[in-house]
Amino acid sequence: MTAIAIPPLSSRQLSLALDVLELREFAFKESLEHLNELAADGEFSQAQLKALRVLVKTLDDHDAARVLRDSCDGDEESLEVLRERVVHEARVAYVR
Numbered sequence: 001m002t003a004i005a006i007p008p009l010s011s012r013q014l015s016l017a018l019d020v021l022e023l024r025e026f027a028f029k030e031s032l033e034h035l036n037e038l039a040a041d042g043e044f045s046q047a048q049l050k051a052l053r054v055l056v057k058t059l060d061d062h063d064a065a066r067v068l069r070d071s072c073d074g075d076e077e078s079l080e081v082l083r084e085r086v087v088h089e090a091r092v093a094y095v096r
Contacts, residue, residue, distance in 0.1 A: 004059070006051040006071035011078040014068060016043055017052055018085045021064055024056055031056055 009017060016038055024031040035056065039049040055064050065086050072078035 004051060004054055004067050006055065006067060007045065007047050008073040008075070009048065009068070009071045009078060011075065011081045013044060013048070014072065014078045014081050015085070017055075017068060018082075020052070020056060021061065 020031050020035045020038075023034060032053065035044075035049065035052055038044055039046070044052065055067055059067065065082070069079070069082055072082060
């Protein structure tokens with residue numbers, strides 16, 4: 001279990017965070033650069049950025065999904081985005 005807590009994310013922010021996690025698999029350094037660019041564009045607060053950087057650097061996909069789910073703070077739209085994206089990723093991983 002992890003002690004990382006991300007301030008609540010909107011469904012848009014959650015989708016962007018999932019994009020960064022997907023990029024991490026193929027281009028780790030670029031994923032962190034993209035995350036910084038998103039924060040510079042105002043997509044994430046500094047607190048969210050700090051937590052997301054830790055998430056990208058240290059957690060596997062399963063634990064990252066758990067932390068992101070907790071950041072949804074019960075928002076149904078965000079939870080639906082997470083369910084759709086994580087289920088899709090699980091299918092892709094299974095096919096590989």
